[in-house]
Amino acid sequence: MRHPALVAVALQLALRLSTAAAQEAPLVDRRELVVPARGAELVRIENLLGRVGIRGTARPGEIHIVAEKRAANPEILGRLRVHYTSFESGEIAIDTRVELGGRERSLPLAGSGIDLWLEVPPDVAVEAKTFGGDVSASGLRAGAKLETTGGRIGVSDVRGGVVTHQLRGGQRLAAVDGDVELDGVEGDMDLKNLAGGRVDARLVDGNIRAEDVRADFVRLVTTTGTVVLLGVLRPAAHYDLRSYAGDVRVAAGDTPFELRARAAVPVEAAAVALRGVRRDGEWLRGQYQGRRVAARQRPALLELSSTLARVVIQPLGGELQ
């Protein structure tokens, strides 16, 4: 050994680093549970301690739960709890709590926490609430209601109504067949392949991008972000797209539509053959009749408004972002 002192220092350093790493690595406790759910109609989950993921893949009459508790030390790990309660009404409630001052409480935690992963029968309705943790739902056939303060929301392959409430974090919905009502304060919304009677998305600070939305009524409203709608318009449907401070952009297919639009600057629609263009107060009105006369359908109503920015309409396949 040519440099014993150097090796000793290196060993000491390595030992300290590994000790520090061991101290900082959270302890994880993973439990699995099968809850009998015969006759269950609603599963309500409240987990302010972490994430919730729900998949509609379980066999009828069963709910599979995987609970992952994490904490910096065994004492805290032992204070994290999961409870479930079955009600005669057909509701199953699953919630997480932390023992605090001799009492179990439902409180948000960031460093320690519990993540819940559930497989439920597809035909039960689901309601889930988190605080800072992401919440996701897929494969459900009776709708979902999701609420989070600071987590991301993800929904895919869901039949039935979807309702969301969020402070911040962003929302992604894909392949939903049912009424959709989305509510957010901060964060982008990304909507793809939605079908149903109604799509209603309201946001304060963020962008809304919707692609291939086939609903009879579509309302996309944001205060400070951009609204983008891409895809073929549904005949006779009503599209109400509004932003106060951001652009409103539409790239539509060949479906005829009636247009009402207003913006801070002249509406940009040169790439679309509008007819009967006229001003009605601050609104621009016109009609698009489609390129194929034989395929005429009842026109959609397209209402577009941007108070401080632009409204842009162009054919599908353009460079719209």
Added chain:
Amino acid sequence: MTDQQFPVCVKLSDETLSAFADGDLPPAEAAKVRAHLAECPTCPVVAGQLGGLARAARALDRPEPPPTLWLAVEGALQKPERPWWLSLRLFGVGALAGAAAVSLLALGLTSWRAHRAELAASAAVAPPVAVATRVAADPLLDEAEAELARAAGAYEKSIEKLRALLEREQPRWSPDERARCADRLAQLDEAIAHSRELARRTPGDTMGTDQLFAAYRRKIDFLAEAVHRGGTFQQAGAEMRP
């Protein structure tokens, strides 16, 4: 506690609010009460007072169950014929804790109900500082409070942004529209201040912060609507947010 100290609301009974403050309601019913508290001007006051009572009651000496109770319950649960999933500590302990909590609560409530009148007077004068201080020393409570404060900060940031946009819009409004807007904002600010005070008095209890966040949310909704709709916000309100 005399009836005059509780404002009257015909939608919720004192018993329901009391059960809510104790955390005894099933989740669905608790959610309904929470929604009502977000809208009702009187019930949050009653709920706050009842919550104070409940905390004061919990601070009382509680009769201890006999030391053999845990062993007896645990032994019964560990019989071989019980379902395998009950052996999971995560849920088994939860059930045990729940059973013990119910026993203790029942015993505690008996003495609490007996002394409710005397307690009411002292609880109305001063919050149970001892309980709050003891719980506040817990690092997990600090962590939770920090999370809640972060969320409150995000709400306030959004409100500030919207207020700036509103100030840009308001010069175009009539004096009457501006006055109506100011009145409504004052009401919303009052609700926020009230909820903030409730949250401050009940550290570690999400009921207060739920109300505070609901109050923030109402203000954000109103501001966003006013920004979009201009001075016509009151007429347009029903259409924007049914």
